[in-house]
Amino acid sequence: DPNRGKGVPEYYNDLISTLPSHKGWEPTLLLKYQDFWFPEYILPGIVNLQQHFKVRPSDLFLMSYPKSGTTWLKALAFATINRNRYQLANHPLLSHNPHDCIPVIDVDFASKIEGMPSPRILHSHCPFSLLPDSIKGSDCRMIYVCRDARDVMVSDWFFTNRLRRSNGVELVQFGKAFELFCEGVCYYGPIWDHVLEYWEESLRMPERVLFLKYEEMLADPAGNVKKLAEFMGCPFSPDEEKEGVVGEIVRLCSLEELKNLEVNKRSEFIMPHIKFDYGSYFRKGEVGDWRNHMSFEMALRLDGIIREKIGGSGLTL
Numbered sequence: 474d475p476n477r478g479k480g481v482p483e484y485y486n487d488l489i490s491t492l493p494s495h496k497g498w499e500p501t502l503l504l505k506y507q508d509f510w511f512p513e514y515i516l517p518g519i520v521n522l523q524q525h526f527k528v529r530p531s532d533l534f535l536m537s538y539p540k541s542g543t544t545w546l547k548a549l550a551f552a553t554i555n556r557n558r559y560q561l562a563n564h565p566l567l568s569h570n571p572h573d574c575i576p577v578i579d580v581d582f583a584s585k586i587e588g589m590p591s592p593r594i595l596h597s598h599c600p601f602s603l604l605p606d607s608i609k610g611s612d613c614r615m616i617y618v619c620r621d622a623r624d625v626m627v628s629d630w631f632f633t634n635r636l637r638r639s640n641g642v643e644l645v646q647f648g649k650a651f652e653l654f655c656e657g658v659c660y661y662g663p664i665w666d667h668v669l670e671y672w673e674e675s676l677r678m679p680e681r682v683l684f685l686k687y688e689e690m691l692a693d694p695a696g697n698v699k700k701l702a703e704f705m706g707c708p709f710s711p712d713e714e715k716e717g718v719v720g721e722i723v724r725l726c727s728l729e730e731l732k733n734l735e736v737n738k739r740s741e742f743i744m745p746h747i748k749f750d751y752g753s754y755f756r757k758g759e760v761g762d763w764r765n766h767m768s769f770e771m772a773l774r775l776d777g778i779i780r781e782k783i784g785g786s787g788l789t790l
């Protein structure tokens with residue numbers, strides 16, 4: 474691949490050239506690093522995070538496997554923690570994509586977060602085992618959101634094809650994407666190891682890691698927002714509950730509301746080598762959309778893999 478290593482700081486090149494690579498189904502090559510697959514435009518950021526990230530004890534981390542409800546979690550956490558700071562009428566979430574309200578630390582974190590006032594809310598898709606010791610060994614709290622792997626796969630397929638289209642790369646067939654997903658060869662894959670690591674941490678340190686499920690959030694958004702608020706150290710007062718503040722946050726952060734905002738319909742942003750559009754983060758937001766795209770046999774196969782990999786952990790996906 475002529476683009477391999479292009480734009481990547483010199484000192485990564487030696488490392489990167491030793492890693493297994495795969496064409497995958499992302500628009501760019503995937504590289505396998507410490508048992509997980511990363512697009513080549515992200516991996517330098519992960520290595521940089523491991524080597525240079527300076528944690529603050531008050532940092533709060535929002536973690537997820539991609540396409541599991543990250544955008545929603547970011548919006549809810551941001552709206553909840555800042556509820557006394559902003560009026561609904563001119564709330565930042567109405568003019569900014571949730572990804573711009575809470576920065577991601579997997580890519581070029583330094584420029585975005587070093588000047589941020591504490592307490593910072595930061596986001597990463599990084600698997601737990603790859604996080605720097607400074608984060609793993611800290612008392613910082615983390616919130617992880619997981620989702621039914623079948624819906625994640627379908628969501629990822631739509632997202633990736635949209636990404637491929639905006640970057641002028643031919644689309645990938647569903648069957649091929651499915652095969653690779655089942656082999657764990659995908660963006661931050663395999664999903665089962667990613668989810669299992671955070672699940673185990675949440676069992677080991679429930680006061681540090683809050684483990685949420687996208688399906689449960691959809692079934693009871695208000696209950697989950699209250700859980701989030703308590704975990705973040707800013708529970709809703711009885712008066713706030715009476716005044717309907719929880720419901721306001723749920724409405725502000727709903728898919729319908731965010732999807733139809735100008736900022737989320739029109740804007741694009743560029744990561745090194747690749748162009749994203751904000752609209753691609755908002756699609757259907759439903760439980761069970763996999764039924765519209767996966768055959769029964771495919772679903773059974775993926776279910777079987779997930780059960781084999783995480784069975785016995787007490788977690789169901």
Ligand code: A3P
Binds near residue numbers: 540541542545628757
């Ligand atoms: P679908 O593709 O199934 O619709 P992520 O934010 O981790 O990239 O995940 C994207 C998925 O979350 C997409 O799922 C998207 O539609 C859904 N989503 C985005 N914003 C949401 C919101 N505010 N509420 C519920 N789901 C949302």
